[in-house]
Amino acid sequence: MSTTNLHLDPTGRRPGLFGVPTLPEGSPKLTKKDFTSTAEVRWCPGCGDYAILAAFQSFLPELGVPRDNIVCVSGIGCSSRLPYYLDTYGMHSIHGRATAIATGLATTRPDLSVWVVTGDGDALSIGGNHLIHAIRRNVNMTILLFNNRIYGLTKGQYSPTSEQGKITKSSPMGTVDLPFNPVSLALGAEATFVARTVDSDRALLTSILRQAAAHRGTALIEIYQNCPIFNNGAYELLKDRDESAARLLRLEHGKPVRSGSRGVVRDGDGGLRIVDLDELGPDAESRLVVHDAHAADPSLAFALSRLESPEMAGVPVGVFRSVSRPAYDDLVRDQIAVAVDAAGGPATRDDLAALLAGNDTWTVG
């Protein structure tokens, strides 16, 4: 995709960066370096966050927008330190509230490209309410949810995505609570764009960032992120080259869902099942489920999200759902425009005076 296409609006719909200024013609191309701040990066050695930051910084020049029109808002947690390392406008806010702050910002400023960086604890525990409501409203922002399935910054308690039975500092006999599946949660919250990727898969992460940036409305990207200190190897099975080839179900719109010698078929109960292609016989390929990311009905995307299991036998990655629905911030601004139009133009000082007076006045003296 060329960078300028992001700004065109051939369909009459407003893509992700509509309203954000483009870099002036002929200005020097931005590079990763332009997006790298002078702050010293303070994540633990080997943390998955480094790879995500590098991919993000390398991707941003592709947007073709001035650095100063990009804002990155985060909450609290290891991942939420990211804005300090990005040489754009940024806010490292308070625990769980980044999506709400970004909602106020995006609604106020259509000329900004708004990004939220958050983690599993930040977005799904303390900030769960704001997350689902941002998604349901479809506020124009892209949320990078770093999911390491642990609390890192507070040194190793279980998180809302930790697998059941996990032994941590705060669960010496194993956790008893069921984890969230962030993709299922987002789809249940009426998400218009949901994707999943793995920190170490630079190509996939970049491709998803590109699609998310082009999407108007809330795009949620779950990024499986390794925390070598408190939850090392959580995604090891998906990183080993041979294992990952067998286990990652790479979703591509219009293509059968499969990985290596296995594929996804519908089971009798309306759900999906992973089977060996051999079992299906000669016309195996034609019996596989074909991914439709643009389906109006989220059922298929939801069924795909349910394939993920603690054993990681088949883990879908890629874009689960990408559909068009008017964005909240656009609708808020549209209502203002309609009201202003209906009144014959922007309010003047006299209009304000008339408002204050109301229709029930009396005069003294």
Add this chain to the structure above:
Amino acid sequence: MSSKTVERVDHVVIRFAGDSGDGMQLTGDRFTAQSAAQGNDLATLPNYPAEIRAPQGTIAGVSSFQVQFADHDVNTPGDAPDVLVAMNPAALAASVSDLPRGAIVIADSDEFTPRNLTKAGYTGDPLDDGSLDSYQVYAFPMTSLTVEALSSFALTKKEAVRAKNMFALGVVSWLYSTPTEPTESFIRTKFGRKPEIMNANLAALEAGWSYGETAEIFAVSYEVAPAATPAGTYRNITGNMATAYGLLAGAHRTGLPLVLGSYPITPASDILHHLSELKRFGVKTLQVEDEIAGITTAIGASYGGAMGVTTTSGPGLALKTEAMGLAVMLELPLVIVNVQRGGPSTGLPTKTEQADLLQALYGRNGEAPIPVLAARSPNDCFDAAVEAIRIATTYRTPVLLLTDGYLANGSEPWRIPDLDSLPDMPVEFASGPNAVDADGKPVFRPYLRDPETLARPWAIPGVPGLAHRIGGLEKADVTGMVSYDPDNHDRMIRLRQAKVERIPVPDLEVDDPTGTAETLVIGWGSTYGPISTGAQEARRDGVEVAHAHLRHLNPLPANAGDVLRRYRRVLVPEMNLGQLTVLLRSRYLVDAVGFNRVRGLPFTSTEIAEAITKFAQEGTL
């Protein structure tokens, strides 16, 4: 006008009381508009149940509206009604203990059925068992008179009955010679699309008036002359509407768009309603998922260069606490309006209280100073809101504006201000580098302060070359980088404190007519009406007392200590257990004594006058 005697009185307090479904708020509101239109000064007190549909006919379901109108300046809705309009037995039962001897009781006798009497807890019928002998009781079948008057209309019985509040309004309007034109035009506008209902309401109103005039029950009618108010154009306004308009006018003076993040909560929701009507003024209202999102969306808006505002009441303020601390750290403009209600916890949602003062001043983790101001009357909410925006934008700080349930729903005449008379409050965003680095290269320092105001630059995203990061972690002085340096933390704590302390606020004015009083009564916020009136009453009884009233609670006026120390005795009436008292005692080492009532209702001026008198004479309460 009838040939009966018309007696002139200088003030009247009327309470309209009925079941929640009887339309008493509307009736009171309409009477208020009529009396305002004839030039009376007035103040109102609506009082309604917290339950939206409390059981019909019970005391819990009584809704009332009290208005005091006068030929002179009044600051309270009056202590005791001169007239009670009781639409059912429960309304009578709920109010009778507030009535002074000789008060007029107007009752709808149709509603005094055995069933309704039982629901209201009566064993007999007060209308004829002699229990109301010390009052002037006028009981007549208002419901059937209304139905009869509307017999020619194509209405169901139920629809006709519903107009009985207009009949009652007609009777009272006649009794106090207040012209009904404002109500008539109101009815025409409100029911314009339903001509049958419109005409029925007009007919009921007129029937009530004629009933007063022709039925031989009232021996006299009364008249309250216009008050001598300053020249100008007036309207009636509630505190919540004045707050909404003040926020808009303040934002207008700054040139910033207004963005409200809010979550519905009694009694603050009307501010959200009013502002959501103002889209044509560019006002964006975000009704969000919770109180925390209310303030954080507002912070996001302010970060983007709008005037971010959030509105709430006590429990909601508690939830916004952490985000207020973030706003202190970010040093961005923000206005938080807290319409106080009875607490703690859910408390008394529809009742008034002043018990959030210390929460407003200190209720945050860490040293998190926030300017706090409080409105003193419904129409003062406008000026207070403008002032809150001025302070927020000038000093780049969150500001807390305290009103309360009494101000929010109470109304009074408001002299509509000339917009040009409002303070000028231009806002400048940072537009380029403001310093040079060690190599002489121009750089932007997001925490480099204005030497006079100590405000930091407001650097909104999108400005080329100023990209920087802010957040809730401690900031290094000047550069705004994250800093864990102990001395820097100490310096920043003191800088943030000094920034708020140095905000100039007007001196505390003292109302001391003789100049020789030894007793000072000092209050803050909505007690202004009862305290000023109570002080006047005490003076009429020969007690020398001075009155001062605080608008600015943080910072306090520079002369506050001097004022307090000038008096031998200091009395502090508050609708809490003594929060301002604690503040004044600790801050100024004066022996201030609290007069505290926490009943969910405003003080009466009489109880204030009594407290002043006793305190001035005996030094104790």
